[in-house]
Amino acid sequence: MKKILVFVLLLLTIIPSAVSAIPHENLKAAFVRNNELWIKIKEWEMKITDSGYVRYPKWSFDGSWIAYLKSVKEGDVFDLWTYNVKTNKHYKVKENVSDNFQWSPYENKIGFQVAKNLFTINSGQLGQFIPVAKNVENFSWLPTGNGLLISTKKNPKLNSDIILSKVILRKNEKPMISHFYTINVDNDEILVSTSIFKWSNDKNWLSFLLIPTASLSADGNILSVLSSDGKTFHRVDEMLREDAWFQWAPFNSLLGYIEGTGREATITKQLKVLNAPTMENDVYTPAGFVDRDLTWQNNRTIFVSRSKENGEGILDRRPLPSLYKINLSDNKQTQVTAPPVKYGDFRPQVVKNNLIWIRTDRRNTHVLVSPTYQMNEMVWINNINIGSSYYEKWSWDEVFSLYTAR
Numbered sequence: 001m002k003k004i005l006v007f008v009l010l011l012l013t014i015i016p017s018a019v020s021a022i023p024h025e026n027l028k029a030a031f032v033r034n035n036e037l038w039i040k041i042k043e044w045e046m047k048i049t050d051s052g053y054v055r056y057p058k059w060s061f062d063g064s065w066i067a068y069l070k071s072v073k074e075g076d077v078f079d080l081w082t083y084n085v086k087t088n089k090h091y092k093v094k095e096n097v098s099d100n101f102q103w104s105p106y107e108n109k110i111g112f113q114v115a116k117n118l119f120t121i122n123s124g125q126l127g128q129f130i131p132v133a134k135n136v137e138n139f140s141w142l143p144t145g146n147g148l149l150i151s152t153k154k155n156p157k158l159n160s161d162i163i164l165s166k167v168i169l170r171k172n173e174k175p176m177i178s179h180f181y182t183i184n185v186d187n188d189e190i191l192v193s194t195s196i197f198k199w200s201n202d203k204n205w206l207s208f209l210l211i212p213t214a215s216l217s218a219d220g221n222i223l224s225v226l227s228s229d230g231k232t233f234h235r236v237d238e239m240l241r242e243d244a245w246f247q248w249a250p251f252n253s254l255l256g257y258i259e260g261t262g263r264e265a266t267i268t269k270q271l272k273v274l275n276a277p278t279m280e281n282d283v284y285t286p287a288g289f290v291d292r293d294l295t296w297q298n299n300r301t302i303f304v305s306r307s308k309e310n311g312e313g314i315l316d317r318r319p320l321p322s323l324y325k326i327n328l329s330d331n332k333q334t335q336v337t338a339p340p341v342k343y344g345d346f347r348p349q350v351v352k353n354n355l356i357w358i359r360t361d362r363r364n365t366h367v368l369v370s371p372t373y374q375m376n377e378m379v380w381i382n383n384i385n386i387g388s389s390y391y392e393k394w395s396w397d398e399v400f401s402l403y404t405a406r
Contacts, residue, residue, distance in 0.1 A: 027354060027369065028403040030057035030066045032385040037068055039085070040381055048083055049090070057401040060103045065123055066401070067093075067101055067110055080112055082123055091126050094119070100138060100196065106145035113139070118150060120169065132167055132175050137193035142166065143203050149180065151194040151208075158190045158213070164226075181230045183210065190216065195241065200248045200255070204228050205276045207246055207255055210235070217241050218390075220261035225276050236274055236281070240265070240393060244347065245292075249299045253277055256294050256302055265292045265392040266318045267311040271304050273328065284326050284333070292321060292393065295348045297372060302326045303336070303348040303355065315392060316362055320344025323357060336375050347396045351404055358396055360386055367400065 028041045037049040037057060052070040055078070059066055064085055069078035080097035083090050094114060101112035108123040111132070118132040118139055132148065139150040147168040154160040162183040168176040185191050195209035210222040220238040223246060227233075237259045239245060246257035253276040260269035269292055270285035285291045285306070293305035307321035321344045323337040337345045339359055345368075348357045355372045358365060367381035385399040 027351060027356070027380070028059075028063060029356075029367065029381065030059065030068070030401045030403075031367070031381060032057065032399040033383060035074070035385060037066070037070075037083070039066070045381070048088070055398045056099050056101075058101070058103060059401055059403045059405075060108045060123070061105055061405065062108065063403045063405060065103075065108055067103065069097065069099060069101075080110075082110070082126070084123075091123075093121060093126060094129070102139075102141060102196070104141050104145045105143060111139060111141060111148055118148070120148075130169070130175070132169075133165075133177065137162070138196055138208075140197040140199075143199045147175070149197050149206070153192070154182075158192060159185050159187055161185050162191060162194060162210070164194075181226060181233065183224075183233070191222075195221070196243055198243075198246065198248060199228070200253045200276065201251055202253055205248075205253050205255075207248065207257075209239070209241060209246075211241060218263045223257055223259075225255065225274070227276075234279060236279075237272065240269075242393060242395075244397065245294070247294060247296060249296050251299050254299065256296060258291055258294065259283075260290075263391045263393075264311060264315070266290055266307065266315070267309055271302070271326070273302075282328075284328070284331065286333070293347050295350055297325075297350045297355075300328045302328065303350070305344075305346050305348060305357075307344065318392065320361075321346065323348055323355075337377065346394055347400070349402050349404065351402065356380070356402055358384075358400065360394075362386070362389075365399075 030039050032054050035053045037054045038047050053074050054068055054070050057066050057068045066083045070081050071078050077096045079095045080093040098113045111120045116135050118136040119129045121129050133150055135152050137151045139148050141148055150165050152163050164181045166178050166180045190212045191210050193211045197206045197208045199206045205225050207225050211217050221241050223236045223239050225234050238261045239259050255274040258269050259272045269290040271291040272283050274281050289306050290309045291304040291306050295303050304324050305321040306324045307319040310318045323345045325334045325336050339345050343359055343361045346358045353372055354369055356369050359368050365384050365386045366379050368377050369380040370377040387395040387398045
């Protein structure tokens with residue numbers, strides 16, 4: 001009898017943890033289907049716009065708001081809108097906004113650009129714009145959420161230096177701007193802007209791209225890292241202009257990124273991992289293959305989207321990728337998905353015990369999910385819009401946003 005009682009108690013302690021790890025649990029996404037905005041929370045799905053052409057949904061830090069761009073039809077200028085998930089209400093924020101708009105990491109406040117003018121606005125005070133700075137090339141929120149880091153050009157010349165500045169937001173006062181770092185540009189260089197900035201999760205480093213003119217940027221940009229005290233700067237490598245292709249590990253200063261020049265995503269693209277403090281750099285893509293998406297599961301495990309390298313023939317008939325799991329400790333690499341013929345798996349993301357990714361045949365696109373601990377894939381969202389593609393580099397942020405707060 002005592003043995004049976006002990007067994008029952010063990011079951012009661014094991015079952016809740018197993019149930020909490022079931023795929024779909026606590027998952028939340030915003031996505032575009034038929035050019036309209038939808039949301040999915042666990043198994044519940046709802047369309048939340050009825051007209052217009054929607055792109056770039058983005059969740060607020062607490063998951064209570066979605067910001068998105070909407071135009072009358074494809075090709076028109078975008079307006080920035082917000083949607084309150086709790087009240088089911090939409091609010092128009094501003095016209096002619098670029099796709100670089102970002103939520104604060106700690107408040108329901110948005111930073112956004114209209115041309116090169118940077119503004120912020122609080123979701124509770126819509127219509128009350130705060131002008132932050134002019135002539136801004138790019139920006140990101142500081143990890144504290146009390147301000148932003150911006151990049152500007154020293155002067156209009158293509159080879160002028162790039163100035164990084166911190167902007168501290170102050171209630172009822174003008175923002176306070178202070179110089180952070182100057183990126184020296186040689187006389188024979190053409191560098192016109194930066195990408196967004198990404199802070200390492202230990203807050204000791206930030207990574208970003210140095211971007212030349214548009215035609216040159218299509219084939220290569222300079223991945224760079226800068227220490228948070230502004231004392232150490234390195235130009236690391238060259239890569240395509242894709243923000244999702246460089247990501248920090250969850251808890252330290254390891255930076256994973258897809259290196260490689262040339263606009264075709266099917267050649268010379270390989271996963272590298274940089275240890276920022278030591279500047280040691282390791283390659284994890286085997287010869288004959290290319291990697292073109294990545295995500296960290298933990299500090300020692302990465303999922304990548306990998307296919308055979310191929311630079312011949314018609315571009316949209318080249319091999320599509322599968323997902324691989326890489327253990328950095330022993331470099332053990334395992335293929336974890338095998339999509340059907342003519343389908344490929346892109347943009348892996350990890351939320352708690354779930355691996356989420358996008359599967360497409362370049363026309364039909366679905367979102368799949370599986371437990372990370374034992375692959376058992378299932379379709380979570382059917383038939384979303386396909387992201388735009390440039391030489392087989394897909395922009396999935398246009399049509400899919402996974403709420404990733406942990």
